[in-house]
Amino acid sequence: MKTKYYIRDNMLKEEELEEIIAAYKAGEIIAFPTETVYGLGANIFCDEAIKKIYHAKRRPMDNPLIAHIGKQEDVEKIASLIPAKARKLMEVFWPGPLTIVLKRKELVSSLATAGLDTIGIRMPDHPLTESILVKGDLILVAPSANLSGSPSPTSFKHVKEDLDGKIYGIIDGGNCEEGIESTIIDLTEEIPLILRPGTITKEEIEEVIGKVAFDQALFTKEVVKAKAPGMKYKHYAPKAKVYIIKEKEDIENILTEVAKSSLGEQTKALICFRENYGAYLALDFTEKIIIGDKSNIKEAIRNLYRILRDCDILGIENIFIEETEEKGLGFSYMNRLKKAGSYNYLKRS
Numbered sequence: 001m002k003t004k005y006y007i008r009d010n011m012l013k014e015e016e017l018e019e020i021i022a023a024y025k026a027g028e029i030i031a032f033p034t035e036t037v038y039g040l041g042a043n044i045f046c047d048e049a050i051k052k053i054y055h056a057k058r059r060p061m062d063n064p065l066i067a068h069i070g071k072q073e074d075v076e077k078i079a080s081l082i083p084a085k086a087r088k089l090m091e092v093f094w095p096g097p098l099t100i101v102l103k104r105k106e107l108v109s110s111l112a113t114a115g116l117d118t119i120g121i122r123m124p125d126h127p128l129t130e131s132i133l134v135k136g137d138l139i140l141v142a143p144s145a146n147l148s149g150s151p152s153p154t155s156f157k158h159v160k161e162d163l164d165g166k167i168y169g170i171i172d173g174g175n176c177e178e179g180i181e182s183t184i185i186d187l188t189e190e191i192p193l194i195l196r197p198g199t200i201t202k203e204e205i206e207e208v209i210g211k212v213a214f215d216q217a218l219f220t221k222e223v224v225k226a227k228a229p230g231m232k233y234k235h236y237a238p239k240a241k242v243y244i245i246k247e248k249e250d251i252e253n254i255l256t257e258v259a260k261s262s263l264g265e266q267t268k269a270l271i272c273f274r275e276n277y278g279a280y281l282a283l284d285f286t287e288k289i290i291i292g293d294k295s296n297i298k299e300a301i302r303n304l305y306r307i308l309r310d311c312d313i314l315g316i317e318n319i320f321i322e323e324t325e326e327k328g329l330g331f332s333y334m335n336r337l338k339k340a341g342s343y344n345y346l347k348r349s
């Protein structure tokens with residue numbers, strides 16, 4: 001299949017917009033930009049289109065999809081019960097990077113929800129995608145537009161790398177502002193439960209609806225019991241072996257690890273915060289990459305997947321990457337980093 005590209009920074013031409021909407025309605029799958037990562041969209045009411053998503057991404061069939069809406073009242077079309085706390089969250093955080101899990105209506109395909117009686121819903125904050133959802137009166141289910149297991153795409157180029165030739169089209173909406181997937185909160189529980197941390201933090205949510213908890217699966221490597229089925233799969237992983245290192249303090253340990261003959265001959269990248277760069281000047285790496293300011297974790301989050309993908313393209317075999325404190329946004333950053341690195345902390349002597 002020859003994938004069509006729709007390349008516009010801010011606006012799609014009227015005829016392109018109509019073509020995209022018609023294609024979704026006819027059961028085609030098209031990747032679209034959001035503020036978090038790119039999504040691979042299918043009409044929620046078309047099972048044939050949903051099957052194409054699982055096939056193109058090589059996604060396990062037990063991993064449900066998030067529904068993307070363009071107007072708040074569309075929630076009523078697919079959710080059977082909308083608690084007051086859910087409405088408050090929608091008012092404050094939508095459009096934005098927050099997915100709300102609610103009881104679903106019967107008419108929602110169980111292919112989309114992988115057989116669950118709930119559905120995750122969010123209203124993405126991106127003008128191009130909003131125009132498609134609103135003008136087409138569409139609800140699109142969409143996972144991230146990457147091959148299962150690889151880092152989520154934060155640009156048009158990333159989607160092309162993974163899915164070119166496998167899907168009907170890709171819409172270019174520039175680089176994603178947030179850079180990691182939305183925060184997922186389950187509102188079907190007595191105490192709302194955060195299933196996946198994102199750039200909307202637990203603290204920000206609690207300011208709006210009071211106490212919420214983290215799914216315990218977020219604190220263990222053993223994620224078989226995760227309430228968000230997707231959290232149990234290997235995720236976001238680059239091809240390189242990843243070593244998670246302490247800021248600056250690990251230089252001796254890096255030298256010890258690199259002195260192992262096998263590593264010495266291999267390509268190595270260092271990924272660190274701007275403030276710490278100077279500490280590594282004497283070390284010999286194939287690449288030294290600054291991920292962002294330590295004082296601004298949002299920047300590091302925005303860059304993380306892009307840098308992991310760049311390392312793949314550069315043929316990097318080993319990545320040494322600095323950790324940060326698991327608080328606030330740092331918790332979300334470390335959630336993705338630990339998965340990308342299979343929890344592989346550099347051994348300390």
Ligand code: TXA
Nearest residue numbers: 036038039064118119120143144181182228229230231
């Ligand atoms: O930011 C995002 O959320 C992006 C953009 C495209 O919107 N989407 C995204 O989708 O990250 P995906 O499919 O890569 O991840 C969806 C996650 C999976 O871990 C899945 O198991 C979980 O959401 N999920 C979906 N529906 C669920 C439900 N009803 N209950 C619990 N977890 C659910």
Ligand code: MG
Nearest residue numbers: 143144145152
């Ligand atoms: Mg994904």
